Amino acid sequence: MRPLIPDDRLNAASLKNAEKARYARHFTLPEVGPEGQRRLKAARVLCIGAGGLGSPLTMYLAAAGVGEIGIVDFDRVDFSNLQRQLLHDTADVGRLKTESAKDRLSAINPEVHVTLHETRLSAANAAAIAEPYDLIIDGTDNFPTRYLSNDLAVLTGKPNVYGSIYRFEGQVSVFAPHLGGPCYRCLFPEPPEPGLVPSCAEGGVLGILPGIIGAMQANEAVKLLLGIGDPLIGRLVHFDALSFRFREIKLRRDPGCSICGDSPTLTQLEEIQFACDMTPPSLPEIDVHQLKARLDDDTSFVLLDVREPAEIEVACLPGSVKIPLGELSQRLHELDPSTEVIIHCKAGGRSAKALQILLDAGFENACHVQGGINAWSREIDPTVPHY
Numbered sequence: 151m152r153p154l155i156p157d158d159r160l161n162a163a164s165l166k167n168a169e170k171a172r173y174a175r176h177f178t179l180p181e182v183g184p185e186g187q188r189r190l191k192a193a194r195v196l197c198i199g200a201g202g203l204g205s206p207l208t209m210y211l212a213a214a215g216v217g218e219i220g221i222v223d224f225d226r227v228d229f230s231n232l233q234r235q236l237l238h239d240t241a242d243v244g245r246l247k248t249e250s251a252k253d254r255l256s257a258i259n260p261e262v263h264v265t266l267h268e269t270r271l272s273a274a275n276a277a278a279i280a281e282p283y284d285l286i287i288d289g290t291d292n293f294p295t296r297y298l299s300n301d302l303a304v305l306t307g308k309p310n311v312y313g314s315i316y317r318f319e320g321q322v323s324v325f326a327p328h329l330g331g332p333c334y335r336c337l338f339p340e341p342p343e344p345g346l347v348p349s350c351a352e353g354g355v356l357g358i359l360p361g362i363i364g365a366m367q368a369n370e371a372v373k374l375l376l377g378i379g380d381p382l383i384g385r386l387v388h389f390d391a392l393s394f395r396f397r398e399i400k401l402r403r404d405p406g407c408s409i410c411g412d413s414p415t416l417t418q419l420e421e422i423q424f425a426c427d428m429t430p431p432s433l434p435e436i437d438v439h440q441l442k443a444r445l446d447d448d449t450s451f452v453l454l455d456v457r458e459p460a461e462i463e464v465a466c467l468p469g470s471v472k473i474p475l476g477e478l479s480q481r482l483h484e485l486d487p488s489t490e491v492i493i494h495c496k497a498g499g500r501s502a503k504a505l506q507i508l509l510d511a512g513f514e515n516a517c518h519v520q521g522g523i524n525a526w527s528r529e530i531d532p533t534v535p536h537y
C-alpha cells in the first residue's frame with residue numbers, strides 16, 4: 151500500500167530537535183523511522199465528532215505527531231459525556247467540545263495544529279470542510295452523519311476510517327472503494343427506519359468501549375498515512391467486550407451500490423432525513439413550563455414516564471407512572487383511556503412514539519412533553535440531574 155502522504159509533502163516537513171526526542175520510540179521502528187515521522191507531520195486528518203470515539207483517536211493521533219487534526223462538532227460537554235469522553239474534564243461541562251478538545255490535544259502535543267469546525271456537518275458544508283484533509287475518521291454516533299461521512303469520503307476519494315459502538319459491542323473498518331473493498335452503503339444501502347435502532351442514550355454504552363474502538367481507528371489511520379501493514383479495507387472487525395471475542399467479516403464491494411457501484415445514482419452529497427430523536431410535528435405536545443403549571447394546578451392527569459429503569463435511577467419526576475416504551479403496548483391496560491395522559495422521556499423522541507401508541511389504542515386525551523426531563527432540568531429545576 152502506498153503512503154497516503156505523497157513525497158513532495160514529506161520533503162517539505164522537517165522535525166525540530168524537541169520533536170526528535172518526543173518521537174524517539176517511533177524512530178527506532180523501521181516501519182516508521184524519521185521519514186515516517188515526517189510523513190505524519192505532513193498529514194492532515196479530519197475527525198468527525200469529538201465524543202466517545204473522537205476522544206481516544208484524536209488524543210493518540212496528536213501524541214503520534216499527526217501534523218494537522220481537524221475536528222467537526224457542534225455539541226457542548228454534558229455531565230453524561232464524562233464517563234467515556236476523555237477529551238473533556240469535569241470543569242469543561244457546558245463548554246463547546248471543540249474548544250475543550252483543542253485544549254487537551256495542545257496539552258498532549260503542542261507541535262500539532264488543531265483546526266476546529268464548530269458546526270453540524272451537512273451536505274452543504276461537508277465538501278468544503280473536508281477539502282484540505284487526506285483522511286476522514288468517522289467518530290459519529292448517528293446515522294445521518296455516518297452516511298454523510300461515507301458519501302463524502304467516496305465522492306472526494308479519501309479513505310474513511312469507520313468505527314461504531316453500542317452497549318458492549320463495537321465495529322471497525324476502513325472504507326475506501328478507490329483503494330479496494332466496499333463503502334458503508336455497500337453493506338447498508340439505506341439508513342434504518344427511525345425508531346428501529348435505539349440510541350446510546352436509550353441503550354447505554356460501556357465507558358471503556360469507545361476507548362478500545364477509537365484507538366483501533368487511530369491505528370488504522372496512522373497505517374494508511376504511512377502506507378504500512380494491511381489496512382482494514384474489505385474487512386470489518388467486530389468486538390464483543392463481554393465475551394472478549396473479535397470476529398472478522400470479509401466484505402465485498404457491491405457493484406450495484408448507489409454511490410461506489412458501477413452505475414452510481416448518488417453523484418453529489420445529499421442530506422439524509424432520519425428523524426432520530428425528533429418529534430413528528432402533528433402530535434400534541436406541551437413544553438416543560440406548561441407541564442410545571444399543570445403539576446402545580448391539579449393532579450387529574452397521569453404523568454407517564456416511558457424511560458428505562460436505569461434512567462429513572464438517574465433522574466425522575468415525582469408521581470409519575472413508569473412504563474418503558476418497549477413494554478407499553480403490552481401494559482396499556484394499566485392506563486385508563488378516559489384519563490388525560492401526559493408522557494415524557496429523556497428528550498422527547500420516545501415520548502412521541504409512546505404517544506402514537508396511545509393514540510392508536512384510542513386514548514383521546516394525551517400529549518407529550520417537548521424536550522423531556524432534560525428540558526425540565528435545564529429550564530425548571532436544575533437539581534434534577536441532566537444526563
Ligand code: ZN
Nearest residue numbers: 333336407410
Ligand atoms: Zn458502496
